[in-house]
Amino acid sequence: MIKKKGFSIYCSVLTISLLLAGCAGPKLIGNPEFPYPVEHPTVGDLIHVPTGHRLEQAQMLEAIGNTRVIFIGETHDNQASHQLQLDVLQGLFQKNPGKLALAMEMFTPEQQPVIDLWSAGKLEEKKFLRQVGWFKNWRMNFALYRPLLAFCRDKNIPIIGLNAPKSLVRKVGRTPLDKLPDSLRSKLPELDFSDRYQRAMTTSIYSGHSMGQAMQDGFLRVQTLWDETMARNLADYLQSPAGQGRQLVAIAGGNHVRYGFGIPRRLHRRLPVSYLLIGSREIEISKEREAQLMDVDMPRFPMRAWDYLKLTRYEKINVGMKLGIGIDEKSQGVMVKMVMPGSAAKKAGIKKGDLLLKADEHRLQEPFDLLYLLMNMQAGQTLRLDIKRGDERLLLKVTFQTNPA
Numbered sequence: 001m002i003k004k005k006g007f008s009i010y011c012s013v014l015t016i017s018l019l020l021a022g023c024a025g026p027k028l029i030g031n032p033e034f035p036y037p038v039e040h041p042t043v044g045d046l047i048h049v050p051t052g053h054r055l056e057q058a059q060m061l062e063a064i065g066n067t068r069v070i071f072i073g074e075t076h077d078n079q080a081s082h083q084l085q086l087d088v089l090q091g092l093f094q095k096n097p098g099k100l101a102l103a104m105e106m107f108t109p110e111q112q113p114v115i116d117l118w119s120a121g122k123l124e125e126k127k128f129l130r131q132v133g134w135f136k137n138w139r140m141n142f143a144l145y146r147p148l149l150a151f152c153r154d155k156n157i158p159i160i161g162l163n164a165p166k167s168l169v170r171k172v173g174r175t176p177l178d179k180l181p182d183s184l185r186s187k188l189p190e191l192d193f194s195d196r197y198q199r200a201m202t203t204s205i206y207s208g209h210s211m212g213q214a215m216q217d218g219f220l221r222v223q224t225l226w227d228e229t230m231a232r233n234l235a236d237y238l239q240s241p242a243g244q245g246r247q248l249v250a251i252a253g254g255n256h257v258r259y260g261f262g263i264p265r266r267l268h269r270r271l272p273v274s275y276l277l278i279g280s281r282e283i284e285i286s287k288e289r290e291a292q293l294m295d296v297d298m299p300r301f302p303m304r305a306w307d308y309l310k311l312t313r314y315e316k317i318n319v320g321m322k323l324g325i326g327i328d329e330k331s332q333g334v335m336v337k338m339v340m341p342g343s344a345a346k347k348a349g350i351k352k353g354d355l356l357l358k359a360d361e362h363r364l365q366e367p368f369d370l371l372y373l374l375m376n377m378q379a380g381q382t383l384r385l386d387i388k389r390g391d392e393r394l395l396l397k398v399t400f401q402t403n404p405a
Helices: 003-020 056-066 079-094 110-117 125-132 146-155 166-174 194-205 213-239 255-261 264-271 344-348 369-377
Strands: 046-048 067-075 100-103 159-161 247-253 277-283 307-314 326-328 335-338 356-360 382-389 391-401
Touching: 046 356, 056 079, 067 079, 067 255, 067 264, 067 344, 079 100, 079 146, 079 307, 100 110, 100 213, 110 125, 110 146, 110 159, 125 369, 146 194, 159 213, 166 213, 194 213, 194 255, 194 326, 213 255, 247 382, 255 264, 255 277, 264 277, 335 344, 335 369, 344 391, 356 369
Parallel strands: 067 247, 067 277, 100 159, 100 247, 277 307
Antiparallel strands: 046 307, 326 335, 335 356, 356 382, 382 391
């Protein structure tokens, strides 16, 4: 008995040593990212990835109800991905009313005063988007985020800005950290560049670009800055009086969340709270959409990408049109500095140097006024533009078809 017990202890120690050392062990079977493949996957399936079981949404919500942080990775321009976020937020609100908060990559802490006014119902949409600088800071179609943000406003759910300011991101991307002035380095969170999985992911993504090593190093610095900043801001909120006792739903692009080595692991280093990962995967994609995707050879990772996975089709939002012009930001009003070939503006006769005065009955005092109108238009609609061209006043009619890729 003593010999067998000793042998058992020895084998256990040896097994742990092999695992920790990364030595070759037994032959790997299956795929650690998806250990139980789902037969006949269908759009709408919700999968519990560790088991491969299909679930109803109510079952998932019951299972995750007490988890402190729910990370939801998104495909930024897929409407189905945003519907998943809304479904989870609404379901958790029913379980934990008054104890829920939403944290978003799309905002920064510098925007927090404006975000708080929105959450409290004190700003209408146009003023909110103007004051928060939506079209300069995030630029994705607001219609994708409107239902989520409107639900938070209507239910008085706090929204927390997570991301790093763009000015800091640009400087870190262009300049090695040891070359940054002390005034900028003091604004950086603790940065850990040692995660080999994140490095492998960023290298794979960057391999689709034909730029040099310095640019690749800058991309890794920026990706790390994003993840560390958002992890720090999450930890700060959870430990603050405002965050005490709240469950947090954190939404960010899939590459910040998938596999857990982006924001989640960096949050856990600062604050070891319970968390899980929810994501979506498009299994039906149009040919137009496929042509826009980068061809990236992503490495396989020894962990699951998600705890729960929703299978979707790529759904393009049908609201929001593009005029196809470049705007001179330095001039007063809305001055056209370029017109894209084949665009709605080109077909309507808009030219470089035109000053746009009115769109339908709306005065255009700044680019935001035009962008907000375009954001709410659909294919088939028309826009009447009052234009000043030199000493001449013109009235041009723009008809919108589908947006170009």
